[in-house]
Amino acid sequence: MRLPHSLHWRISLAYTVLIIVTMGAVSFYLVDFVRDAFLMDLRGRLQREASLVAESASGIVGTAPDGRRLQLMADDLADIIDARVTIVGIDGAVLADSSEQSGRSQNLRRREEIRQALAVGVGGALRRDQTSGEEIIYSAVAIRRGGEIVAVARVGVSTADLQSNVNRLVTTISISALLVTALSVGLGYVLFRRTSRSVQLVAEGARRLAAGDLEFRVHASSSDETRDLADAFNSMANTIRSVVGDLSSERNKLTAVLDTMADGVVVLEADGKVSLMNRAAELLLDVGASETVGNRLVEVVRDYEIQQTVQKSIETGRIWQVEVELLPSRTFLSAIATPLGAVDGTTEASGVLLTLHDLTRMMQVETTRKEFVSNVSHELRNPLASIKAMVDTLEDGAIEERSVAVDFLRRISGDVDRMNGIVNDLLELSHLEGGFAPLHLSPVDLRHLVEEVLEKFRNSSGAEGLEFLADLPDTLSTVTGESGKLRQVLVNLVENAIRHTAEGKITISILDEGRFQKVRVADTGTGIPREHLPHVFERFYKVDRSRSDGGTGLGLAIVKHIVQAHGGEVGVESEEGVGSTFEFTIPRS
Numbered sequence: 311m312r313l314p315h316s317l318h319w320r321i322s323l324a325y326t327v328l329i330i331v332t333m334g335a336v337s338f339y340l341v342d343f344v345r346d347a348f349l350m351d352l353r354g355r356l357q358r359e360a361s362l363v364a365e366s367a368s369g370i371v372g373t374a375p376d377g378r379r380l381q382l383m384a385d386d387l388a389d390i391i392d393a394r395v396t397i398v399g400i401d402g403a404v405l406a407d408s409s410e411q412s413g414r415s416q417n418l419r420r421r422e423e424i425r426q427a428l429a430v431g432v433g434g435a436l437r438r439d440q441t442s443g444e445e446i447i448y449s450a451v452a453i454r455r456g457g458e459i460v461a462v463a464r465v466g467v468s469t470a471d472l473q474s475n476v477n478r479l480v481t482t483i484s485i486s487a488l489l490v491t492a493l494s495v496g497l498g499y500v501l502f503r504r505t506s507r508s509v510q511l512v513a514e515g516a517r518r519l520a521a522g523d524l525e526f527r528v529h530a531s532s533s534d535e536t537r538d539l540a541d542a543f544n545s546m547a548n549t550i551r552s553v554v555g556d557l558s559s560e561r562n563k564l565t566a567v568l569d570t571m572a573d574g575v576v577v578l579e580a581d582g583k584v585s586l587m588n589r590a591a592e593l594l595l596d597v598g599a600s601e602t603v604g605n606r607l608v609e610v611v612r613d614y615e616i617q618q619t620v621q622k623s624i625e626t627g628r629i630w631q632v633e634v635e636l637l638p639s640r641t642f643l644s645a646i647a648t649p650l651g652a653v654d655g656t657t658e659a660s661g662v663l664l665t666l667h668d669l670t671r672m673m674q675v676e677t678t679r680k681e682f683v684s685n686v687s688h689e690l691r692n693p694l695a696s697i698k699a700m701v702d703t704l705e706d707g708a709i710e711e712r713s714v715a716v717d718f719l720r721r722i723s724g725d726v727d728r729m730n731g732i733v734n735d736l737l738e739l740s741h742l743e744g745g746f747a748p749l750h751l752s753p754v755d756l757r758h759l760v761e762e763v764l765e766k767f768r769n770s771s772g773a774e775g776l777e778f779l780a781d782l783p784d785t786l787s788t789v790t791g792e793s794g795k796l797r798q799v800l801v802n803l804v805e806n807a808i809r810h811t812a813e814g815k816i817t818i819s820i821l822d823e824g825r826f827q828k829v830r831v832a833d834t835g836t837g838i839p840r841e842h843l844p845h846v847f848e849r850f851y852k853v854d855r856s857r858s859d860g861g862t863g864l865g866l867a868i869v870k871h872i873v874q875a876h877g878g879e880v881g882v883e884s885e886e887g888v889g890s891t892f893e894f895t896i897p898r899s
């Protein structure tokens with residue numbers, strides 16, 4: 311049979327066995343003790359009665375007609391004391407006996423109580439009667455006359471009454487023992503059950519705590535040690551909750567810091583598995599959050615150089631750095647692998663902190679700077695070379711030929727004007743980009759401005775064959791801007807349109823667009839190939855570099871900066887051979 315494993319059952323079982331054994335031993339001892347006491351009491355009574363019989367018989371034993379008198383006395387006394395009375399001669403012969411069954415012919419000299427009485431004056435014995443089979447207790451006292459033992463008086467009673475008394479006592483004790491046992495076991499069961507319930511509650515609490523339920527508390531119903539256990543558990547749960555709270559708030563802070571950082575942070579374990587990756591790192595490495603934590607770095611970062619840098623850092627316990635370009639995103643990164651938990655150069659790291667710094671913007675700025683210098687040099691080199699050539703030619707004698715000299719000087723002046731234009735445009739751009747010249751804002755009537763600009767170009771040379779149109783709504787509110795700058799934007803756009811439209815129409819329209827007004831300058835000129843459209847607002851960008859149309863490539867960049875300084879946006883739509891439409895928005899006042 312398999313015993314139940316629970317503590318409650320084990321304690322209950324041990325307790326029950328203990329109670330049963332204890333009650334059994336106590337009952338056994340008690341019954342034995344009481345029986346002995348009864349026997350002793352009976353022996354004392356019998357001895358006193360035997361002495362009485364002996365005293366009564368001492369005058370009768372040994373006289374002639376004594377046989378009958380002695381028998382009568384034995385019968386009388388037997389009735390009074392309710393016992394068997396026997397008078398035995400010193401030779402063991404029965405002189406009188408109140409019991410009729412026993413034979414008179416029997417010699418009792420060898421009986422233990424008789425032998426003792428003849429030897430020391432008193433005797434006693436307990437034995438089973440051979441004829442009736444009853445257990446009899448005897449007490450014998452010597453009958454003396456003149457100091458001489460003349461016979462022995464014996465009194466005997468069956469122990470049946472005593473046995474029935476003892477049996478009654480055994481029954482009473484057994485029932486009491488059973489009751490006490492049942493009560494104790496029942497009470498013990500209830501107590502153990504309550505205790506084990508409290509222990510089970512704490513165990514359940516520990517399970518819930520382990521499962522993440524930090525709010526679970528144990529309610530102790532009793533006020534004993536189980537309450538102490540419950541209190542100890544609850545205070546432990548409070549401590550755990552507060553520690554977990556502190557930890558998670560620290561973790562939240564760390565996560566917030568990591569997630570708002572511009573630099574990528576990746577924490578790797580020594581086996582190369584990613585244990586933490588912030589949002590910036592996910593963006594820089596172009597990986598989703600689900601495919602990072604728990605995966606190996608080689609599965610997350612395809613770049614061999616970064617993997618090698620991390621590996622070297624783990625193996626040497628030193629900081630390693632590398633600059634890489636990730637493809638196809640063309641992201642430039644500086645990756646620094648710092649060993650975690652390593653004594654410098656002596657042991658292998660227990661992990662690596664990989665920080666990723668995005669160099670793309672810096673590289674772009676650097677590239678732009680180089681391009682800018684090369685563009686400026688290129689733009690200035692041509693007119694300078696041309697001026698130098700013409701001056702050399704003049705020095706070599708051409709100055710003597712007046713018509714040639716005048717032509718050269720006119721061309722030199724044109725080149726100088728172009729260079730001047732470039733320098734002015736660059737200064738303008740630099741002012742706009744640096745924000746050195748804040749705008750003087752005031753309400754500007756765009757319709758008035760557009761009409762004024764169109765009027766200027768209608769009458770200008772180089773605009774022959776072009777029709778200038780305005781598409782303006784009747785009611786127009788003013789915009790907030792610097793009218794001089796807005797005029798410059800319009801002039802730039804119309805000049806471009808004129809330059810790229812041999813004949814056709816140039817239309818300026820104004821539209822209401824929410825809190826902005828949108829101005830569109832549309833032409834029916836050459837148009838711009840689609841692939842150039844995203845770049846036309848960049849500095850020095852020219853769609854057709856081979857064409858020398860007098861432009862610097864800075865006009866649209868200046869337009870964009872002026873519009874953005876006003877809080878607006880620029881845009882372009884174009885189709886080759888159909889025409890282009892440039893537009894910009896300015897906030898309404």
Ligand code: ADP
Pocket residue numbers: 806807808810833835836837838846847851852853854860861862863864865866867890
């Ligand atoms: P540029 O001073 O050389 O005109 P811009 O910055 O004003 O420089 O213009 C950049 C390039 O955009 C020009 O080289 C030109 O090819 C193209 N572009 C500008 N406006 C138009 C237009 N209205 N039609 C066609 N191409 C244009």
